[in-house]
Amino acid sequence: MSTTAWTREPVRRPDAAAGEAARLRQQRLTKPPGSLGRLETLAVRLAALQGRARPRLDRVRIVVFAADHGVAEEGVSAFPQAVTVEMIRNFARGGAAISVLARTLGASLEVVDVGAAADPGPLPGVVAARQGAGTANFTRAPAMTPGQLAGALGAGREAVARAREAGCDLFVAGEMGIANTTVAAALTAALLDLAPDAVAGRGTGVDDAGLARKVDAIRRALALHRAAAGDPMEALRRLGGFEIAAIAGAYIACAQAGIPAVVDGFIAGAAALAAVRVRPEVRPWLLFGHRSAEGGHARLLAALGAEPVLDLGMRLGEGTGAAASVAVLRLACALHDGMATFEEAGVSGGPA
Numbered sequence: 001m002s003t004t005a006w007t008r009e010p011v012r013r014p015d016a017a018a019g020e021a022a023r024l025r026q027q028r029l030t031k032p033p034g035s036l037g038r039l040e041t042l043a044v045r046l047a048a049l050q051g052r053a054r055p056r057l058d059r060v061r062i063v064v065f066a067a068d069h070g071v072a073e074e075g076v077s078a079f080p081q082a083v084t085v086e087m088i089r090n091f092a093r094g095g096a097a098i099s100v101l102a103r104t105l106g107a108s109l110e111v112v113d114v115g116a117a118a119d120p121g122p123l124p125g126v127v128a129a130r131q132g133a134g135t136a137n138f139t140r141a142p143a144m145t146p147g148q149l150a151g152a153l154g155a156g157r158e159a160v161a162r163a164r165e166a167g168c169d170l171f172v173a174g175e176m177g178i179a180n181t182t183v184a185a186a187l188t189a190a191l192l193d194l195a196p197d198a199v200a201g202r203g204t205g206v207d208d209a210g211l212a213r214k215v216d217a218i219r220r221a222l223a224l225h226r227a228a229a230g231d232p233m234e235a236l237r238r239l240g241g242f243e244i245a246a247i248a249g250a251y252i253a254c255a256q257a258g259i260p261a262v263v264d265g266f267i268a269g270a271a272a273l274a275a276v277r278v279r280p281e282v283r284p285w286l287l288f289g290h291r292s293a294e295g296g297h298a299r300l301l302a303a304l305g306a307e308p309v310l311d312l313g314m315r316l317g318e319g320t321g322a323a324a325s326v327a328v329l330r331l332a333c334a335l336h337d338g339m340a341t342f343e344e345a346g347v348s349g350g351p352a
């Protein structure tokens, strides 16, 4: 049986010397210091994370983790649970938003079925790592058994190992799972000690009655699992989901492998929060792609001290907000690498 012991293995430290070399290069490029704003600091951060003064984003890996949630039966989503497996098929055929973004970016896309309610069977580009036919309804029982939690975390670690094997400059985790905004909200509320209505949003577009059912389901879940709030791994087991645990595992594995990761929206953000609570040294390895329009994401970002790259009013998931930010991160790297220095260009007024 798989265990979670690997999550306690050492995490890499960013390379301060590579970061400093990148910072000095930015000062010598033909522009007033700081005038490219966060395009400068993002390139410097990527340099420290990749351990090279000129960071590259040629090989971007996107992995969408899909799973279902027992809490869907509480009527918390605007869409039926069958959409999860239907979207797995859509990913495999290349018709989803993340499929288009991955193609446009020239990024490799993998889908991991961590436990949709229906088994999609073998599909091209879909890895089966099923921990069950969806989690248990967390308003009545822990979402996962200890074995399922370990299996889901391990599925994330294995996805990072495959990415590393293929060569990976940057890792993007996405998710698909009907009702997972309820799950992300419950986990966020437990870990940040917030009221359900402060973190629950409309997800796929629930009406007022749906939102009230969602807040109520979260309130009941928090009451049932109250004792776990101080233990992030146990909170993840009781209030999380297979795909959220897999993403948390992937972030921890990225930090252990020295691969920077871009976090997507609210759901991936909840996984990031869990990962950082389990292993605080994971935090430097995470960049934040965008601010989701989902209620609760802004508070989650604030708690993580995260300033997202984009704020486009997106609220889809699948890794789409993180993928969109890769275009900006690539521009940051291209400027950093390709601009002339004051000295090279014979422009006056550069650093002494």
Ligand SMILES: Cc1cc2ncn([C@H]3O[C@H](COP(=O)(O)O)[C@@H](O)[C@H]3O)c2cc1C
Pocket (backbone or CB within 6 Å): 076, 077, 078, 079, 083, 087, 175, 176, 177, 178, 179, 180, 181, 182, 202, 203, 204, 205, 206, 316, 317, 318
């Ligand atoms: C067609 C479709 C594609 C999606 N892709 C991502 N999500 C997003 O919506 C779901 C979460 O919202 P809720 O908690 O309200 O169910 C997740 O699957 C998330 O990835 C989708 C949702 C739908 C309907």
Ligand SMILES: O=C(O)c1cccnc1
Pocket (backbone or CB within 6 Å): 181, 203, 204, 264, 265, 266, 267, 268, 292, 293, 294, 297, 314, 315, 316, 317, 318
């Ligand atoms: O921010 C997200 O990740 C999100 C928001 C709504 C629905 N699905 C995902």
